[in-house]
Amino acid sequence: MDRYYQKSVEDTLASLSVSDQGMTDAEATRRRQEQGFNELVETNKKSFVEVFLEQFKDVLVLILIAAAGLSLLLGKWESSIVIMIVVLLNALLGTIQYVKTEQSLQSLKALSSPKAKVMRNGEKVEIASRELLAGDILFLDAGDYVSADGRILECFSLQVNESSLTGESESVLKTNQEIAGDHVALGDRKNMVFSGSFVTYGRAVVVVTAIGMATEIGLIANLLETAEGKKTPLQVSLDEFGKKLAVVILLISAVIFGLNTFVRGNDFLESLMFAVSLAVAAIPEALSAIVTIVLAIGTQKMAKEKAIIRNLHAVESLGSITVICSDKTGTLTQNKMSVQKVFVDETIRSFDELELGRPLEKKLVLMAMLCNDAVTMKDREIGDPTEVALVSLGEIYGLDELEAREEFPRVGEAPFDSERKLMSTAHDFAGKHIMITKGAPDVLLSKITSIAVSAGERPVSEADLKKIRDAIYNFSSNGLRVLALGYKELAEGQVITAADENGLSFLGLLAMMDPPREETLGAVEECVRAGVKPVMITGDHKVTAMAIARQVGILRENEEALEGFELDGMSETELKERVEHAAVYARVSPEHKIRIVRAWQSRGDVVAMTGDGVNDAPALKQADIGIAMGITGTEVAKDSAAMVLADDNFSTIVKAIANGRAIYANIQNS
Numbered sequence: 001m002d003r004y005y006q007k008s009v010e011d012t013l014a015s016l017s018v019s020d021q022g023m024t025d026a027e028a029t030r031r032r033q034e035q036g037f038n039e040l041v042e043t044n045k046k047s048f049v050e051v052f053l054e055q056f057k058d059v060l061v062l063i064l065i066a067a068a069g070l071s072l073l074l075g076k077w078e079s080s081i082v083i084m085i086v087v088l089l090n091a092l093l094g095t096i097q098y099v100k101t102e103q104s105l106q107s108l109k110a111l112s113s114p115k116a117k118v119m120r121n122g123e124k125v126e127i128a129s130r131e132l133l134a135g136d137i138l139f140l141d142a143g144d145y146v147s148a149d150g151r152i153l154e155c156f157s158l159q160v161n162e163s164s165l166t167g168e169s170e171s172v173l174k175t176n177q178e179i180a181g182d183h184v185a186l187g188d189r190k191n192m193v194f195s196g197s198f199v200t201y202g203r204a205v206v207v208v209t210a211i212g213m214a215t216e217i218g219l220i221a222n223l224l225e226t227a228e229g230k231k232t233p234l235q236v237s238l239d240e241f242g243k244k245l246a247v248v249i250l251l252i253s254a255v256i257f258g259l260n261t262f263v264r265g266n267d268f269l270e271s272l273m274f275a276v277s278l279a280v281a282a283i284p285e286a287l288s289a290i291v292t293i294v295l296a297i298g299t300q301k302m303a304k305e306k307a308i309i310r311n312l313h314a315v316e317s318l319g320s321i322t323v324i325c326s327d328k329t330g331t332l333t334q335n336k337m338s339v340q341k342v343f344v345d346e347t348i349r350s351f352d353e354l355e356l357g358r359p360l361e362k363k364l365v366l367m368a369m370l371c372n373d374a375v376t377m378k379d380r381e382i383g384d385p386t387e388v389a390l391v392s393l394g395e396i397y398g399l400d401e402l403e404a405r406e407e408f409p410r411v412g413e414a415p416f417d418s419e420r421k422l423m424s425t426a427h428d429f430a431g432k433h434i435m436i437t438k439g440a441p442d443v444l445l446s447k448i449t450s451i452a453v454s455a456g457e458r459p460v461s462e463a464d465l466k467k468i469r470d471a472i473y474n475f476s477s478n479g480l481r482v483l484a485l486g487y488k489e490l491a492e493g494q495v496i497t498a499a500d501e502n503g504l505s506f507l508g509l510l511a512m513m514d515p516p517r518e519e520t521l522g523a524v525e526e527c528v529r530a531g532v533k534p535v536m537i538t539g540d541h542k543v544t545a546m547a548i549a550r551q552v553g554i555l556r557e558n559e560e561a562l563e564g565f566e567l568d569g570m571s572e573t574e575l576k577e578r579v580e581h582a583a584v585y586a587r588v589s590p591e592h593k594i595r596i597v598r599a600w601q602s603r604g605d606v607v608a609m610t611g612d613g614v615n616d617a618p619a620l621k622q623a624d625i626g627i628a629m630g631i632t633g634t635e636v637a638k639d640s641a642a643m644v645l646a647d648d649n650f651s652t653i654v655k656a657i658a659n660g661r662a663i664y665a666n667i668q669n670s
């Protein structure tokens with residue numbers, strides 16, 4: 001596969017044999033014959049009848065069918081009818097479950113946008129997304145769904161939500177610059193856009209590099225079709241029991257037939273009918289019904305605990321779990337950015353240690369709310385997650401963003417731009433014209449000439465810069481995202497532009513992250529006590545993932561964290577040996593998730609996989625039990641899972657495991 005993210009804009013266009021003016025209709029017709037349509041294709045699709053007939057391949061089911069036939073020969077119509085009803089019901093349930101699972105591909109198809117804006121014959125036109133071709137020049141604007149994979153040619157502050165592919169809810173800021181490196185994770189390919197993602201801000205011009213099954217979504221569709229649903233421990237036990245029972249019954253019946261015929265000298269037909277009657281009596285016709293009833297009762301109990309079971313046998317699988325692979329965002333964490341630390345007046349403080357009686361600290365919180373477009377309400381939050389976090393910090397200390405913006409009105413602005421990585425707003429501070437600038441620390445530090453401290457403002461020194469950089473390193477090494485804030489006074493009535501972002505006075509740093517849920521630590525401890533190993537699998541960066549994993553108790557001493565590119569260099573045997581000591585996997589792709597699940601399964605473990613995105617679907621299907629998140633989960637994830645949680649919370653998963661163990665114990669006792 002071509003690594004288009006490594007290529008320059010010119011090289012990308014050349015490799016696709018297209019110009020920035022797009023292709024002609026004649027060229028499009030020629031390429032259509034080579035590439036086909038931009039759609040997901042199903043292969044090896046089984047008919048309803050084929051699926052239904054496959055339900056009768058189970059050994060215990062065959063024994064029950066044999067019992068029904070023998071009962072019919074012996075004139076026991078009632079027994080024969082009851083057995084066949086049970087067998088047919090089980091087959092029908094299995095068929096319905098298969099059909100529901102296969103709906104995941106249909107859900108994937110629904111992710112594509114019905115229309116796309118492209119350049120054809122040198123003109124901008126709108127076409128159906130299925131008619132897109134590799135080489136098309138595609139135009140993207142805020143609100144558009146991305147219909148194909150592509151390399152960005154021109155970027156205007158483009159931000160794209162790729163949560164369905166990477167699992168990370170925060171929009172990705174894009175660029176059109178080439179990216180060096182052979183091991184660049186999907187989430188770090190910031191000069192690429194991917195089918196199924198959503199443009200949240202800005203616009204871009206893109207050249208399509210892959211369509212249909214060749215896209216990242218297409219790769220997931222392939223994985224979904226090749227992922228193998230695992231039999232539950234109970235199903236395996238029943239299969240083994242059925243095989244052993246069949247052998248024992250046949251042996252005993254043969255011995256009884258032989259004794260009656262050759263030792264006691266009974267009539268051949270009479271001896272045969274007696275042996276057949278004995279075989280029928282020995283077959284546990286009610287076994288499937290009893291197991292189904294116990295599982296059905298367990299399903300109702302699980303529903304009360306906010307866990308919806310899509311597959312009856314998944315109930316007892318919960319009781320056999322030895323490894324649980326969990327997503328990070330929204331499951332272990334709150335799925336909401338919040339400020340954790342600040343650096344102000346040469347001091348690092350926790351977000352809850354600030355005092356508005358200290359002028360610089362109040363100034364930092366206030367200016368962070370003013371240089372901001374987010375708004376929070378009782379029932380919802382509007383704006384970029386990072387800006388919402390800054391507003392929420394002010395609300396902790398009784399400040400309201402709307403009141404602050406009314407008291408210090410905005411009189412000018414230089415909107416955020418992905419190239420300069422800064423945002424500036426100008427405000428009227430009681431007659432003073434103040435410009436506030438926030439953005440990437442490395443960029444803002446290059447534009448400061450002074451620093452604000454409790455004694456007043458002074459020229460910034462190398463010692464000051466070292467303290468600031470040390471604080472940035474401290475925050476970053478703990479998985480925190482850092483924003484810097486500065487300001488300067490302007491002439492009255494001055495209209496600000498990006499050119500004014502210099503000669504700033506440094507005010508402080510704000511470090512934020514998506515923090516763990518309060519109940520997660522206790523849930524992880526309970527999980528470990530129950531003998532279940534928790535593993536974090538995330539699309540986020542390694543440093544952030546490790547920081548969260550340590551906080552909640554998943555990453556312990558003598559355990560390691562691995563990245564996706566490291567898995568690429570491992571054979572299946574090597575991965576099987578490493579998984580026991582790896583508690584965190586970062587920057588992973590859907591293929592990596594399946595490999596991790598299979599590696600644990602090859603060791604004999606029963607694996608649960610949680611997830612909510614399209615990227616989780618293949619691993620959800622491959623796991624012994626896939627657990628989808630009902631609130632944030634995509635339909636693709638829910639269709640691929642055996643269980644759907646009505647509460648996106650790790651503690652709910654742990655409760656479900658405990659209930660599953662109790663139900664499994666009841667089945668064994670039955």
